Amino acid sequence: xxxxxxxxxxxxxxxxxxxxxxxxxxxxxxxxxxxxxxxxxxxxxxxxxxxxxxxxxxxxxxxxxxxxxxxxxxxxxxxxxxxxxxxxxxxxxxxxxxxxxxxxxxxxxxxxxxxxxxxxxxxxxxxxxxxxxxxxxxxxxxxxxxxxxxxxxxxxxxxxxxxxxxxxxxxxxxxxxxxxxxxxxxxxxxxxxxxxxxxxxxxxxxxxxxxxxxxxxxxxxxxxxxxxxxxxxxxxxxxxxxxxxxxxxxxx
Amino acid sequence: xxxxxxxxxxxxxxxxxxxxxxxxxxxxxxxxxxxxxxxxxxxxxxxxxxxxxxxxxxxxxxxxxxxxxxxxxxxxxxxxxxxxxxxxxxxxxxxxxxxxxxxxxxxxxxxxxxxxxxxxxxxxxxxxxxxxxxxxxxxxxxxxxxxxxxxxxxxxxxxxxxxxxxxxxxxxxxxxxxxxxxxxxxxxxxxxxxxxxxxxxxxxxxxxxxxxxxxxxxxxxxxxxxxxxxxxxxxxxxxxxxxxxxxxxxxxxxxxxxxxxxxxxxxxxxxxxxxxxxxxxxxxxxxxxxxxxxxxxxxxxxxxxxxxxxxxxxx
Numbered sequence: 001x002x003x004x005x006x007x008x009x010x011x012x013x014x015x016x017x018x019x020x021x022x023x024x025x026x027x028x029x030x031x032x033x034x035x036x037x038x039x040x041x042x043x044x045x046x047x048x049x050x051x052x053x054x055x056x057x058x059x060x061x062x063x064x065x066x067x068x069x070x071x072x073x074x075x076x077x078x079x080x081x082x083x084x085x086x087x088x089x090x091x092x093x094x095x096x097x098x099x100x101x102x103x104x105x106x107x108x109x110x111x112x113x114x115x116x117x118x119x120x121x122x123x124x125x126x127x128x129x130x131x132x133x134x135x136x137x138x139x140x141x142x143x144x145x146x147x148x149x150x151x152x153x154x155x156x157x158x159x160x161x162x163x164x165x166x167x168x169x170x171x172x173x174x175x176x177x178x179x180x181x182x183x184x185x186x187x188x189x190x191x192x193x194x195x196x197x198x199x200x201x202x203x204x205x206x207x208x209x210x211x212x213x214x215x216x217x218x219x220x221x222x223x224x225x226x227x228x229x230x231x232x233x234x235x236x237x238x239x240x241x242x243x244x245x246x247x248x249x250x251x252x
Numbered sequence: 253x254x255x256x257x258x259x260x261x262x263x264x265x266x267x268x269x270x271x272x273x274x275x276x277x278x279x280x281x282x283x284x285x286x287x288x289x290x291x292x293x294x295x296x297x298x299x300x301x302x303x304x305x306x307x308x309x310x311x312x313x314x315x316x317x318x319x320x321x322x323x324x325x326x327x328x329x330x331x332x333x334x335x336x337x338x339x340x341x342x343x344x345x346x347x348x349x350x351x352x353x354x355x356x357x358x359x360x361x362x363x364x365x366x367x368x369x370x371x372x373x374x375x376x377x378x379x380x381x382x383x384x385x386x387x388x389x390x391x392x393x394x395x396x397x398x399x400x401x402x403x404x405x406x407x408x409x410x411x412x413x414x415x416x417x418x419x420x421x422x423x424x425x426x427x428x429x430x431x432x433x434x435x436x437x438x439x440x441x442x443x444x445x446x447x448x449x450x451x452x453x454x455x456x457x458x459x460x461x462x463x464x465x466x467x468x469x470x471x472x473x474x475x476x477x478x479x480x481x482x483x484x485x486x487x488x489x490x491x492x493x494x495x496x497x498x499x500x501x502x503x504x505x506x507x508x509x510x511x512x513x514x515x516x517x518x519x520x521x522x523x524x525x526x527x528x529x530x531x532x533x534x535x536x537x538x539x540x541x542x543x544x545x546x547x548x549x550x551x552x553x554x555x556x557x558x559x560x561x562x563x564x565x566x567x
Binding site: 119 | 418421422425426427428429430432433435436437439440441442443444445446447448500548
């Protein structure tokens with residue numbers, strides 16, 4: 001479903017990602033792990049079109065999406081969350097979610113200005129969809145609060161809700177459990193599994209919390225200095241000497 | 253109180269205000285030499301609200317709003333004075349010309365992230381002035397004289413309300429939310445599927461459209477327009493109203509447009525001191541209320557009746 005061929009990105013002389021070959025099949029939940037600065041978020045930025053790769057291809061459903069704008073890639077069925085939360089601070093929780101459903105619930109500018117029927121039908125549909133998602137993530141009763149006033153954990157959940165509102169086929173989660181306590185992480189694991197089944201999603205997950213990654217991912221890619229150093233099931237990864245070396249350093 | 257009842261009440265108040273003001277002006281309860289300020293308030297409201305759409309809601313700093321007013325004023329004046337078209341056609345033609353120029357300037361500059369638009373619009377305002385001075389057909393530096401006085405109280409009121417409600421409707425829609433999302437976080441907005449360039453250009457050229465209307469109304473009230481009528485100072489005045497009222501508050505812009513216009517009228521006797529008092533006032537506002545009068549909040553009847561409503565729901 002999503003495949004990268006020899007994907008590379010250099011910033012000046014620094015090679016952030018080099019010759020990355022990854023493949024996500026329909027319905028998989030894949031982990032992407034690696035030490036800090038390994039290039040994980042750069043991979044997300046390449047996949048979503050924020051950065052243009054120096055070399056290589058990104059194939060989504062058989063189509064090369066390199067060079068497409070981020071909003072075009074979203075319309076092709078990819079959505080993501082951000083490691084450093086990027087909500088729309090001055091909009092309400094509900095409106096944050098509705099922004100993401102913008103591209104598929106369009107009504108015309110004419111019906112916007114003159115409040116024609118299309119406007120009301122479109123808005124109602126968007127609100128309904130948004131509320132349904134908020135309910136799943138226990139945020140329904142916060143719908144009228146400003147996004148910036150939510151506590152940290154709820155902002156993280158809202159990021160996921162907002163990404164889902166774009167109705168993606170592939171969801172990229174960038175450290176969704178960052179800053180959460182073990183209980184919250186447990187809840188989040190359950191929620192990620194639930195939405196995966198509910199919306200038939202393919203998920204790529206960046207996470208430092210190993211209990212989360214090992215607990216729910218079917219396959220894991222390990223990245224270090226922009227290169228994939230290991231790939232396999234959680235059990236294989238746990239015992240892979242190169243992974244242990246990357247995380248803990250070489251034995252003296 | 254229900255939404256529908258509230259809308260009816262607002263409608264009644266707006267109609268009542270129209271007749272009350274019309275009566276007061278016809279029977280000279282408001283003296284004729286003060287009426288000019290009423291018209292100026294209406295025109296400034298249109299200009300401020302439309303600039304707020306660009307600067308306050310979409311977050312793109314534009315410094316050439318008077319340039320778009322000039323385009324609206326000259327195009328409409330040529331149509332009525334020289335070619336004999338009806339007023340309403342001239343107003344919309346002026347607005348449309350502004351709109352198209354907005355797209356022309358917006359497209360190359362708004363593709364980029366950052367303050368390129370501020371520089372481009374600053375230059376645009378000066379270019380428009382330079383061009384108008386050099387076209388003899390529109391009177392050159394002397395400007396256009398004898399424009400028919402077609403901006404009546406009714407037209408002014410209708411166009412002011414039209415502007416406010418059109419922009420309000422735009423903002424309370426998926427398109428308006430897209431603009432606000434661009435302001436709040438451009439990267440996230442683009443990732444969430446919003447064509448940020450499209451919405452920045454749309455907001456900018458819509459703002460230019462309504463500035464064109466303001467210019468056309470101005471031309472057909474003041475009888476005379478000159479290139480110097482629409483200098484950077486006027487752009488700056490409108491920006492002051494927007495900042496004063498609150499970036500991202502329509503009602504704030506309306507209140508500020510009225511207040512600043514009234515203040516200008518009051519300070520007119522002070523002559524040279526006027527700009528100094530004006531500047532001091534600006535500094536004071538920015539020190540004590542940097543977010544403007546209303547910030548991003550809106551003044552609504554709902555907020556007025558909120559306490560009562562809560563009482564109702566308890567019973």
